[in-house]
Structures are given as C-alpha cells and as structure tokens.
Amino acid sequence: MTRALRISVVTTLASVLIACAPPPDSRDEFLAFVYREVGGAYEHFAATAATQQAAIGALCESPTDANLATARERFVGLARAWGRVEWLRLGPVAHDHRYDRLFYWPDRGGRGRRQLIELIADTDARAIEATDLKEKSVALQGMPALEYLLFADEPTQAAYRGQNACALAKPVSDWITVVSSDVRSDWQSAGDLQQAFSRSGDPLERDQALAAVLEAGSAALRSHADLKIKAAIGTNPAAARPGIAPLALSGLTIEMIDASVQELARLFGMQFQAVLPEDSRYAGDALQRELRLVRAQLDTLRNAGDWQAVVRDEQQHGRLVYVQIPMTSARQQLGETLPAALGLAQSFNAADGD
Amino acid sequence: MLRRRDLLIGATGAALPFASYATARSTVSVIGCCRFTNGAYAVALVDPLLRLAAAFELPERGHAIAVAPAGDKAVVIARRPGRTASVIDLREPRIVATLHSAAGRHFFGHGFFSADGERFFATENDYDNAVGTIGVYDVAAGFRRTTEWSTGGVGTHEAMLLRDQRTMAVANGGIETHPDFPREKLNLASMRSSVAYLSVDNGELLDVVERPAAFPSLSLRHLTQTNDGAVWIGAQHEDTGPAPLVFRHRRGEALAPVLSAEASAELKGYVGDIGLDSRTGTVVVSSPRGNRLVHLDVVSGAQISSVALNDVCGVSEGDRLLVSTGDGLLSDVRREQRRFDFSWDNHLVVF
Numbered sequence: 001m002t003r004a005l006r007i008s009v010v011t012t013l014a015s016v017l018i019a020c021a022p023p024p025d026s027r028d029e030f031l032a033f034v035y036r037e038v039g040g041a042y043e044h045f046a047a048t049a050a051t052q053q054a055a056i057g058a059l060c061e062s063p064t065d066a067n068l069a070t071a072r073e074r075f076v077g078l079a080r081a082w083g084r085v086e087w088l089r090l091g092p093v094a095h096d097h098r099y100d101r102l103f104y105w106p107d108r109g110g111r112g113r114r115q116l117i118e119l120i121a122d123t124d125a126r127a128i129e130a131t132d133l134k135e136k137s138v139a140l141q142g143m144p145a146l147e148y149l150l151f152a153d154e155p156t157q158a159a160y161r162g163q164n165a166c167a168l169a170k171p172v173s174d175w176i177t178v179v180s181s182d183v184r185s186d187w188q189s190a191g192d193l194q195q196a197f198s199r200s201g202d203p204l205e206r207d208q209a210l211a212a213v214l215e216a217g218s219a220a221l222r223s224h225a226d227l228k229i230k231a232a233i234g235t236n237p238a239a240a241r242p243g244i245a246p247l248a249l250s251g252l253t254i255e256m257i258d259a260s261v262q263e264l265a266r267l268f269g270m271q272f273q274a275v276l277p278e279d280s281r282y283a284g285d286a287l288q289r290e291l292r293l294v295r296a297q298l299d300t301l302r303n304a305g306d307w308q309a310v311v312r313d314e315q316q317h318g319r320l321v322y323v324q325i326p327m328t329s330a331r332q333q334l335g336e337t338l339p340a341a342l343g344l345a346q347s348f349n350a351a352d353g354d
Numbered sequence: 355m356l357r358r359r360d361l362l363i364g365a366t367g368a369a370l371p372f373a374s375y376a377t378a379r380s381t382v383s384v385i386g387c388c389r390f391t392n393g394a395y396a397v398a399l400v401d402p403l404l405r406l407a408a409a410f411e412l413p414e415r416g417h418a419i420a421v422a423p424a425g426d427k428a429v430v431i432a433r434r435p436g437r438t439a440s441v442i443d444l445r446e447p448r449i450v451a452t453l454h455s456a457a458g459r460h461f462f463g464h465g466f467f468s469a470d471g472e473r474f475f476a477t478e479n480d481y482d483n484a485v486g487t488i489g490v491y492d493v494a495a496g497f498r499r500t501t502e503w504s505t506g507g508v509g510t511h512e513a514m515l516l517r518d519q520r521t522m523a524v525a526n527g528g529i530e531t532h533p534d535f536p537r538e539k540l541n542l543a544s545m546r547s548s549v550a551y552l553s554v555d556n557g558e559l560l561d562v563v564e565r566p567a568a569f570p571s572l573s574l575r576h577l578t579q580t581n582d583g584a585v586w587i588g589a590q591h592e593d594t595g596p597a598p599l600v601f602r603h604r605r606g607e608a609l610a611p612v613l614s615a616e617a618s619a620e621l622k623g624y625v626g627d628i629g630l631d632s633r634t635g636t637v638v639v640s641s642p643r644g645n646r647l648v649h650l651d652v653v654s655g656a657q658i659s660s661v662a663l664n665d666v667c668g669v670s671e672g673d674r675l676l677v678s679t680g681d682g683l684l685s686d687v688r689r690e691q692r693r694f695d696f697s698w699d700n701h702l703v704v705f
Contacts, residue, residue, distance in 0.1 A: 138543040
C-alpha cells in the first residue's frame, strides 16, 4: 500500500467514525432538554392543581351538582398532569416524601380511605387547615384522598351538602397546590438536571444523571405493567381486583398511565435519538415502536368504558394482559439495552440492592 | 466427592455458564450469592485459594447465607419477597433441601443458626399484618418450622446471634412491603426503623431502640458485633439529604452515630453490608451506590480509610475478611483477589 493510499484509508476511516459518533455535547443537550421539559410538566401540574383548588373552593362555597361536576372534571386534568410527572421519583419531589404526599399509592388495605371516613365522622375535622395535613398520614394528603372525597359513593357525596367531606376536600386540594408549587420552585431553582438530582448538594456527573433518567423511565414502565395493571387485573376477570389500581374510584387509571407513557415517548424521542451512536439508533426506534403499541392499546382501553368494567370484561382484560408485553419490552430497552448502548455502567448491587 | 456434573448442572437441572471455572475442589470456605451473565441466580462456593469449587442455580434470587456452627451445612435465603431457602450439604457439596416460607410469610433474606446448631432462625414478613417475625426451624427435623416470634418492628432485615449466644440482635428496617406490590416500599413517610434484642431461648423481646428522631427515614438494616459487645449497624436513608449511616449500640443506651451525616455523604445514602475485620480491628462498611469501602476503628470509631471499589457490597466477618463486587471481584483488599465471570450479589460468608 502506498503512503498516499494509507493516508487516504485512515482519513476515510476517521471520517466514518466521526460520522457514526454523536456530537460530543449531545448528552448535555439531552439532559438540558429533559430538565426543561420536566420543569414545564411541573409547571403544568402546579397550575392544574391551582385550577382544581379553585373548583373545590367554588364547590365548598356552593355545593351544587354543577360545581361538583366541574370539580370532578378538573380532577381529570389533574390526573393527566400528574401522569406527566409521576415517572420521576428523583430530585425535589423525592425530598421530604413529597411524592407520597402528592400521590400515596399503593395504599394496601385502604388506610387512606379508612382515615378519611374517620375524619369525615369527626366534627373537629372542620378545623383542619392545609398545613395541618403535613403532620398527618400521607394517605390523607394527596390525589387519592381528594379522589375519594370527590368520587366516593352517594352517602359521601351527600356530605358535600354542608358536612365534613368538603371541609376536608378544601385543605387537601390546598395542600396539593402547596406541595406541587414547592416541587416546581425547587426544580427551577436547581438550574440544571445534575443539580436537581443531587442528594448531598454535589451535582451528579453527566452520565450518572443520564443513567438516572433512563432508569427512572424504566422503573415507571415496570410500575405501570407489574403494579398498576398486572396486580389489579389478576389472571382472569373473575380473579381481578380493579380497586387496588391507582385512581380506580374515578376510573382514571388508564388516563393517568396514558399520560405517563405519552410523556416518556416524547422525552425519549428525537432529542434522545441524537444521543445514541448511529449503530444503536435501532434501539431508540424500537423503544418508540413499543411505546406506540402501548399507546394504541391504552387509547382503545380509555374509550372502552369505566376502569372497573373494563377489567371485568373478557376482551378488554385480554387487552390489558397484552399491553404489558410492549410495556415490558420498552422497559427493557430503557433499563438494559439503551444504557448498554450508551456505555453507562449498570451496577448490579447499586441498582437493586436490599 | 464432587463430580464435574455437579459443577456444570445446577440443582434444578439447568445448565449454568461457568464451565471455565469447573475444576473439582472439595474444600469450601467462601459462599456468596451471584447472578450469571445469562440472568440465572445461583450460589457460588469458593475454596480457600479463591477458586470456584461449585455453583448451584437457585429457584429465585438469593441474598445472604447462614453457615451451621459445625460447618457441615449452609442455608441460602432468598431476598424479599422470596419464599424459598436452599439447604446446602457442604460435605459433598450439593443442595439437599429447599425450604418454603409458611403461609402468609415470605423471607427477608437473612438468617442464622443457634450456637448448638440445633435451630435455624430466619427473618420473615407477616405481610398481611405488616409485622416482622423470626421463623424458628428445627434443624434435626429437616428444618421443620416450629414457631415464630415478633421482632417488635416492621420490615425485619438482618438478624444475628450475639456473642453471649443467648441473645439475637434484629434490624427492623421499618419499611412495609407486601407481595401484592413486590419490592414497593409502602410506608416511607411513616416508617420507624429499630434494632431489637430477643432471647434466642424463647423469643422474648428484651429491648428495642429506634432510629434517631432527627432522621425518621433511616432504615437500620445490617449488623455486626465487635469484641467489646457493641452492635454496629449499617443503615440506608430513604430521603434526600445527608444522614448518618453507621451506628454503634449497647443495650440500655441510645444509638450512637459512628459516621456523621457529612462523613456518610460519600456512601450516597446506602450501606450495603457491614462486617468486623478481626485481624485489623476495624469494622468494614460497603456502599455499592457510592462505590466505597470504608474501614472504621472498632474502639474510636475513627475512619481509617475510604477506598474506591466499583459496586462493592459483600463484606464477610472474622480473621479473613473478604469483600465482593457486582463486577465479579472477590478480594481481601490487600493482595489476594480473583475476578469471576459473574456478579457477586449483596452478601458473602467466609468460614
């Protein structure tokens, strides 16, 4: 081989390698994108909580059927807004159990419901203020508690006509507004994702933050498939326990999961694809394909009727079984294939110790 | 006599991918749970020269191992919410029995034998009632479960026999879990972790000390005891922000932090294991999340060293302290070490 040819081969190889590799700052850009988008989602959640708070205020001032309907409608928006942020359990939302304060689930044994019933029966409950809730059980504080107060059976609804249920709904919705606003503010003041994820004040390194984002997405999909759906639907409609799913009372279980999956699909879309080496972009495509399959099934399920009825229906039950397959596949992409493609260390003991 | 077939074929009959280590050796002195590259969970038995002697596939992911005082048998306990424990006859070696948790109970991953080897104790979860328990097993009767004792707490994790041989220390991690939602932590905002002392004779609850009130989200999980009788505890923090993660305790006193919140920062809120190194007079603490191995002086509690070690977790006890990592390293942190083609799981035992 002549010297000129050797130089040409080396130059060509270098060009190919450069063309295959993502730009060096694509990871920074992706993390900045996630930081902005999550910030926007927290902003939306806090704003939706404030809208819900206003609707509850109107309901408590004037407990009419129309105001109750409006308050319930606002709750649908709140459930979807929560769905957009619920995948992330890191950062300001993890501080001081804010995540549980906003959405305590699983509530095994229905302790939240039990405590609410006791409080409704207690005339002193009228004196509860939003900040008093901080010292009470988290089962009383967040969206599942508000769901019960808005969507419970007729006797509880009757309590809205001037009794304690409304006296509780008001502080609970006030408190959701306070906590969601705190999370939003703390997220914004962190300045970037690495700092937002910090536990001890020291920002995470870039790849640690990237690995944490992927792991959080993977964990959310595991939670949707294994905990929210599989645990509730059982092996057949007769063995199902739809009531243990989150937001089962309002029938918004699928609505919330759908909002979450939609958000994950957006976050791990084009911007994420740019992070991947060219020879691994198929894995990013595969993730999007699986998430599209999930969303198509969820869309059908959303329109199939009430959650409890859907779970009991043979055909829809089968659909709920099926949707776990692409969910699990997407989880594996985010939790295993893609971190490996990005060269992110997947520590065995650190990832899932005991 | 160990046969090559025993090495290549796990107890359940499934092939395991470690043929390159399948040299027959009859002496076993190290046991640890592990995960192979094909995802199979197993228990690995290693000889004194740190060579693999045998490995057996487990029905589910294992956690810790208890060795009988006579050194003739060991029990590998599944991690939560596992329902099996595998009994190994160390003389052959082979798995001779699989124990199944009682109805309404699952194992929490730890256990120990009584000093005379006649009873085996396992930490268990009465999950419908959210009560931590100790399951008591009659060894001679084929590990028949004879009774259970309440540990005075929730989320019981490690329990150990203390040097008086009549008392056990129990770390109640404080975290409620239920098999309906495997591995989900159900009560983080209201958790109350503690260390309890029970009579080994009858399960009488002798003493309970709770985590410091200033750190309600601390989960006290792993234990060791030093020669002066103090029980040392490794903790995990279920909230953001700094928290002390290593404590020392004597009955009748409050928990005393050994590593301050600031000094614990590099452990990233997570101590994976804790063990006494008798030879150097140190207590060794691992943090796989911080990739750190910390040596603490048993008398003063002062930090002797802090070594970076990727995904380190398993820490043994005694005169020959070994540590293990998720990337396959088994090491005495001085000169002896060997890397295996599998991930060592959380704990290991040297005997």
